[in-house]
Amino acid sequence: MGETSRFLLVDSRVLPEVFIKVLDAKMLLNTGKAQSVNEATRLAGISRSAFYKYKSCVHPFDEHTSGRIITLSAMLRDEAGVLSQMTAELYRCGANILTINQSVPISGVAPVSFAARIDGLNVTLDNLLLSLRKIDGVREIDVVSCE
Numbered sequence: 347m348g349e350t351s352r353f354l355l356v357d358s359r360v361l362p363e364v365f366i367k368v369l370d371a372k373m374l375l376n377t378g379k380a381q382s383v384n385e386a387t388r389l390a391g392i393s394r395s396a397f398y399k400y401k402s403c404v405h406p407f408d409e410h411t412s413g414r415i416i417t418l419s420a421m422l423r424d425e426a427g428v429l430s431q432m433t434a435e436l437y438r439c440g441a442n443i444l445t446i447n448q449s450v451p452i453s454g455v456a457p458v459s460f461a462a463r464i465d466g467l468n469v470t471l472d473n474l475l476l477s478l479r480k481i482d483g484v485r486e487i488d489v490v491s492c493e
Contacts, residue, residue, distance in 0.1 A: 415493050439467055
């Protein structure tokens with residue numbers, strides 16, 4: 347019978363230490379505190395082979411369960427500062443921008459899409475959208491998805 351993946355929620359205190367050290371090494375790499383796998387594994391106190399063996403199987407609990415993600419589609423006037431005002435307002439409201447995709451402007455208007463984590467919002471989603479729509483240069487903005 348073939349092996350199938352099963353996901354478990356396990357208290358880290360009962361896991362072999364190597365799993366915690368793999369998470370530490372991944373965090374060092376993700377935050378830029380380590381510039382290479384070699385450096386991250388050395389700082390975490392594990393071998394590179396242990397890191398490579400478990401890196402795709404060990405994840406922090408909040409990596410897959412942290413809050414909602416919203417995708418927005420906007421049409422912005424092709425003027426300096428409009429996109430930066432949008433990103434500043436998202437930040438001010440507590441959104442964590444994950445991606446921004448902007449196409450080449452046509453007839454003075456650029457289509458832009460944003461994906462942002464919104465579990466840390468300090469305003470309601472409706473108020474976020476209202477404040478984004480008030481930015482001079484935002485022609486339209488729509489919610490594409492909210493997961």
